Amino acid sequence: MNITKRVATAIFTATVAFTIVGCSSSPTKESTGEYVDDSVITAKVKASIFNEPTLKSTEINVETYKGDVQLSGFVAQPEDAKKAADLARGVKGVTSVKNDIRVK
Template identity: 40%
Template sequence: MRHRNIVLIAISLLCTFGLSGCDKPGSAEQAGKNIDEAASETGKKVDETIDKYESKVSEQGAESAQVWADTEVTTKVKAGLLGEPGLKSLQISVDTVGGVVTLTGKADSQANSDKAGAIALAIDGVENVVNQLTLTATQ
């Protein structure tokens, strides 16, 4: 839709420049040159606009893909933590940004904190783990 609007604007500009060339004194050849120049300039501007638009769409697509990948990693880490016996996984929050997993919350021992970090690191797509779990005394 946006591309079609740009083309319509370009055609309108082309016609306007062409008609303005016909009003000037001189030969039809000069008017034709004016039309050619206007068409060339308009084509360049349309191409630049389309290139910028395509670049933005590509950037947004890449950002969306990263968000989906991070969401998938977070889900896999949470599932891995839930499946680990003895680990109080409901007290552990998982956040993933750019493949870096951050664990926050509470662990009842250093061993369980380390275990949670190792489980997260073993998940495909995890680049690094930032383990910010705090230790709480068992009751």
């Protein structure tokens, strides 16, 4: 019985350790919480762009990684690219914005 308890405790401890390590982030991998946070930021940035009548939200792509937002796509005027970046910077949780939007 004593050996069974030790084996069960060892398995439980290993499972907890692997779970903690598996959910932590690294420079190249997001944790589960960071992924969810980035999804929320992406949705908020897309909503801000969608609600701006001067921008065509279907032509602007938004990606987020650890709070860093990357905008890409095409707009008609240089001011539109700047406006999209300004809207992204205004979203809570955004740490930086890389604006790769091109004028067509």
